[in-house]
Amino acid sequence: MLGKLDDYLRFNETALSLRSQRQTVLASNIANADTPNYKARDFDFANALQGAMSRTGPQQALKTTAQRHFPNPQQAGDVLPDGTPLAYRGTVQGAVDGNTVDMDVERNQFADNALRYEAGITLINSQIKGLMAAIQGGQ
Template sequence: MQRLTSTLDFHAQALTLRAERQRLIASNIANADTPGYQARDMDFTKALREATGAQATAGAMAVTNSGHIAEPAGARSDSELLYATGPQDSLDRNTVDLDRERAAFAENSVKYEATLRFINGSVRSLTEAMRSPSQG
């Protein structure tokens, strides 16, 4: 049972991080025409490693009072985000490459969906295993 729980926890963290990465990519696309906008991304592997406890998260802000606003689940601080560099400098210093961002958005969407399907399959298998033989 512990193995199933840890597997589901891992995939729940991955899902949260995929959603955060999707938000970052969408922000990049939305700012494609903003002069001086620097495209941002995250190192998904490193973020997942940190989220699952393989490394301690450094520099994370803690909510010390119930009146403080907590960051959304999976949100990365500015120091944890990477700057994307485009293949060619633009005159307005905007580093958004729409082709790269659209490809990253599509790839991240597919991986998000795959993680959801894995979680659903695991829960379905567990439900089937718990069903008594007389229930069919």
């Protein structure tokens, strides 16, 4: 039974998780707008979602229970923890200091991603309300 519920909510859960990770990447770009030689990063959401949906089963990180246990292996800087590759954003006009962050593009992408995240929350809420209505007999 729980497996079917997981499957029912999996798409929106995965999409929200990726939206959250993308918001973090975009926020990092904005925070480093004045950092010399910083290169703006992003990832292709559609490809990342498709890749995440094609993977079987949830991927959980190893948990350490004692101080002497080895920690999880470090992730490379060009890959998200779920394996999604990060790419450098193309530049329209480079800065003298080598920074490739275009604040107009970053703010636009940040706002768009936030709006889509909110839409995902609304979709999950409607899914849960539909499940609750089915459980309660449509009262």
